[in-house]
Amino acid sequence: MNYQFRTTQELLVLTQQHDWSVSELTLKGEVELGNASREELLAKMLDYYSRMKTSVANGLKITERSQSGLSGGDSKRLYKHSEGGTQISALGAIFERSIAYGLAVLETNAAFGLIVATPTAGSAGITPACLLTWQEVHGASDEVVSRSLFTAAGIGKIIGYGACFSGAQGGCQAEIGSACCMAAAALCELDGGTPEQVVQASAIALQNTLGLICDPIGGYVEAPCMMRNGLYTIHAFGAAAMALSGIRSMVPFDEVVGALREIGQKMPRIYKETSEGGLAATPTGLRFKPKPRISPVP
Amino acid sequence: MVGPSSSHTAGACRIGWAARELLGGTPDHAQIGLHGSFFATGQGHGTDQAVVAGLLGFPPDDTRLKDSFQFATSSGLDFEIHEVDLGAEAHPNSVQIHLKRKDTEITIRAASIGGGSIRLEQIDRFAVEICGTLETLVFWHADAPGFLARITAVLACAELNVASIRTSRYERGEQALTVIEIDSTVPPEVITLFQHARAIQRLVRLPVLPGF
Numbered sequence: 216m217n218y219q220f221r222t223t224q225e226l227l228v229l230t231q232q233h234d235w236s237v238s239e240l241t242l243k244g245e246v247e248l249g250n251a252s253r254e255e256l257l258a259k260m261l262d263y264y265s266r267m268k269t270s271v272a273n274g275l276k277i278t279e280r281s282q283s284g285l286s287g288g289d290s291k292r293l294y295k296h297s298e299g300g301t302q303i304s305a306l307g308a309i310f311e312r313s314i315a316y317g318l319a320v321l322e323t324n325a326a327f328g329l330i331v332a333t334p335t336a337g338s339a340g341i342t343p344a345c346l347l348t349w350q351e352v353h354g355a356s357d358e359v360v361s362r363s364l365f366t367a368a369g370i371g372k373i374i375g376y377g378a379c380f381s382g383a384q385g386g387c388q389a390e391i392g393s394a395c396c397m398a399a400a401a402l403c404e405l406d407g408g409t410p411e412q413v414v415q416a417s418a419i420a421l422q423n424t425l426g427l428i429c430d431p432i433g434g435y436v437e438a439p440c441m442m443r444n445g446l447y448t449i450h451a452f453g454a455a456a457m458a459l460s461g462i463r464s465m466v467p468f469d470e471v472v473g474a475l476r477e478i479g480q481k482m483p484r485i486y487k488e489t490s491e492g493g494l495a496a497t498p499t500g501l502r503f504k505p506k507p508r509i510s511p512v513p
Numbered sequence: 514m515v516g517p518s519s520s521h522t523a524g525a526c527r528i529g530w531a532a533r534e535l536l537g538g539t540p541d542h543a544q545i546g547l548h549g550s551f552f553a554t555g556q557g558h559g560t561d562q563a564v565v566a567g568l569l570g571f572p573p574d575d576t577r578l579k580d581s582f583q584f585a586t587s588s589g590l591d592f593e594i595h596e597v598d599l600g601a602e603a604h605p606n607s608v609q610i611h612l613k614r615k616d617t618e619i620t621i622r623a624a625s626i627g628g629g630s631i632r633l634e635q636i637d638r639f640a641v642e643i644c645g646t647l648e649t650l651v652f653w654h655a656d657a658p659g660f661l662a663r664i665t666a667v668l669a670c671a672e673l674n675v676a677s678i679r680t681s682r683y684e685r686g687e688q689a690l691t692v693i694e695i696d697s698t699v700p701p702e703v704i705t706l707f708q709h710a711r712a713i714q715r716l717v718r719l720p721v722l723p724g725f
Contacts, residue, residue: 249696283557324516327559327579332519332725334628339516381520381627383550383605389627434554436517487605488521489553505556 218244221376223414223468226369230410237404237413238362241369257362263331264361267320267343270330274319281325285437285503290319293445309348313452314445316344321441334371334380337436338394340444342367345398345451349405359405366404367397370417377472378479382429383488385479391443392424392475398451399458408459416458418468420451425471425478428486430493433503439494514573514629514725520606521551521558523725524625526578529567531633531645532610532621534719539588540612543568546597549605551625561594564608568592572723573629604632629725639681639690645722647676647694652707653715656682656689660712664691671703688714 218240220226230240246253275294280287297303297311304311320340324330333342342364350360371380374393379385396417403416424447432438464471485492494500514523533539545564547555555561559579566581567573569588577584585592599607604624611620622635633643636651643649654660661680668675674696682689699718707716 327515327517327576329574329576330514330516332514332523332629335519336514336516336522337518339519375628379627381606381625383520384627431554431557434557436558484605488550489605490557491553 216247218247220244220369221373223370223373223417226373227410227414235410236366237369237400237410238365241365241372244369245365257358260361260364261357264346264357264364266329267331267333268347270323270328270339271316271319271343271347273328274322275315277319277322277326281322281435281437283325283433283435283437283503283505285432285435286325286441287322289441290315290322293318309352310449313344313348313448316347317341317445317448318441320344321437321444325435325437325441333367333397334375334393335382335390337382337431337440338390338444340441341391341394341448341451342398342401344444344448345402346405348448349402355405363401363405366413367401370400370413371397373469374421374472374475377469378476381488382431385475386482386487387427387429387443388424388475389479390429391427391447392421394444395424395447395451395454396421398448399454402451402455403458406455406459408455412458414468415463416455418464418466418471419457419462420454421468421475422464422466422471423450423454425474428482428493429488430486430495430500431488431490432495432500433505434490434495435503515576515578518558519629519725520625520627521555521560522563522578523573523629524606524627524631525551525555525560525563525608526567526571526573527629527631527645527722527725528608528621528623528625528633529564529610530570530572531567531623531631531643531719531722532612532619533568533570535621535636535651535717536612536614536617536619537717538614539570539590540568540614541589541591542613543590543592544611545592545594546609547594548597548599548603548607548609551606551608552596564610565590565592568610568612573725574723607634631722636690636692638683641679641681641690641692643692643694643719645719647696648698648721649719650693650695650699651717651719652691652693652713654689654691655712655714656686657712660689661691663710664693664707667703667706668693668695671700673697673699673703
């Protein structure tokens, strides 16, 4: 095996050695594992991207509240707002639309619709929202955009090796943090960033989500998950822009992953997807606690 | 995958799916014990429905997942779900499942470790570590000398590469469990050959778990 990596240090040696992008190295590494050919992998990513776009489109159609009553109709609301009127934000329609796309995927998810976990379901909105926004602005093909999912996958893999993705193990920082880090990496490469800049974008995105707790109201992947998927889309764009401008993270990516792991390990259990603390334990949050459908004692 | 959570829904479904394969078909009866976060927030995430969907053989991107309880009734799967405490060391998203199908019974313990990835940690009394990313052979066999040598000799003749191998036993000379992960698909004739070996009490070929 010649193209495998577990840290960005290893990744950067390989990309430099072969003069490859992060996506190319990740793709080569997957081909090397021997489970699928290059063509099959490219086709698979293209299919994932098309499923992502469908999950955005489906979410934007939702007008009803979810079963829990915690979400529903917000992506459509924001999308409509982005289309006109006088109240549009100073940052413009694209800004609002990209947030709406992030919300849309989580609305599809809350309705038990089909989504692509990137890297998890609770954080599945950020990457599709970023990539679809980028595609609309640049008029690029699905082939071009879906290639950047390999960039996201390569960076995500490193987080998987060094820390974790699950809110129950690492808090929201492991989910939303990983997702916007992966999206920032993809955006950075799409915008012509070097592998070094891609790694910087990832480091900037990840270190500024550290500490986020996982406190879903009522145990549903809706609040605050949904809004985070919208808002952290902007975070990913910001991190990519900073890296492209030449800004460097003080702490290297691999060490940020180490910090993510450490914070996750030390984070109290009540903030790790148990809905026993944070927003879930507020008076309002407690109102949404489901009545037990399954018996507490055998 | 079908939401809402990769670990609580997709991972839970894949665990159920693996348990069904290890049993050899849809169970008649299932006792599902949810530990930690799986119990605490499982209801909002549809963890219970997802495990049942997996037990019925539904993959994680099957939109029937949310209606799995109804499908269980029509498939004759009788199930109970309760809370279990598997100890402080257990992964927060852990589940223990006891299944029964005719004369076959099996107990598995597994964890959903994030992003839909899972780890089977125990089969019956035996400690295992199965991720389901490779085809896996699970042998229930007598703890007797030369067992592994015979098995690996057959695999070698069939040009099958072993990725990992693990044997665990409860007491010396009693029953043992061997788990072998293979890099490729095991042809049916190899399985037939294994069935001639007297030491093997039961053999299951666990396919690569469905993706999401």
